[in-house]
Amino acid sequence: MFERRMTAGWGDMDFNSHMANTAYLNKAGDVRMMYLAEHGFPMAEFKRLNIGPVVMKDEIGYFKEVLLLDQITVTLCCAGLSQDGSRWMLRSDIYRSDGKLAARINSSGGWLDLTARKLVTPPPALLAAWQALYQTDDFVELPSSVSR
Template identity: 35%
Template sequence: MALDIFLFYMQNQIYIFISTLLCVHNKLFCTFVDQKTDIMYLKDFEIRWNDIDANRHLANKAYIEFAAHTRMSFLTEKGFDQRLLGKFNIGPVVFYEHIYYFKEVFYGRPVKVSLEISGLSEDGKFFEFRHKYYDYKGRNFAQCEMMGAWMDLNTRKLIALPGEIHQLLDTVERPEDFKVLTKEDTRKFAKTPVDLEQV
């Protein structure tokens, strides 16, 4: 009986010790990231059970979902909420997303996803975002480059941003390698559709 009580006590002490270490580590990690990313927007994520794949690491789809959620959180916080987008009846569309994987991450560890506006056309029609993925130790385990544009939801055509919305993006800090985009930049990979009858 005494042995059982002792073992139970030790298990609780170990749990408390590990929990304390994790809390301290997370605080240090947040401080580290805040110091290193003064112009990057950061979003916290917990890797859920349905975010992992058959290899028991973060699935490809989760990288896309984390990036998309980070973008929409960023836009919402900058004033691009559903009310404003509904007022002009516009929405963002994606041209491509390129993901570069550097190392694995696993279930049960928090991650952070950053966002920078790496490119924007003068009229605001085209935009380019860069995401970096950081593990719980602040290590960069992946990067995503995404390009897109704004679409009129009535005509289903690409449009320039209305002035009221464009002004919101002008207030966002930009990285040193920021680029003013043109239509040619959206076609730099020279990809065109090939229908089945053409194969």
């Protein structure tokens, strides 16, 4: 399973002195981009290909508080994928240093052609990177997002 340790920083806090909902999304997004960069798709490669990941829906469930300077572990798994890779659902769990689940994020998205502004299938190497992710126990095959 792909995971990274991070710190809940000053800018991640909300008025109630715990990690803000947008900070959870940002940490999950950072880990997603770290995974892609480590699997041959840094920002420069997306720019060259003229495509990018687009999130169409995020769902967050909160379980335990994360406070300022807490160490967290953010995971990345595949919860769903279409056969052509045009559509995906990723899951990030955020754990506190005591091992307790703080939040679970499910993000659904696809690959956006940055010129045509429409969803496309990814190149084979990018599809392979998504297929290499650990699959959740409730993994589902998704329909394609590409019009035929």
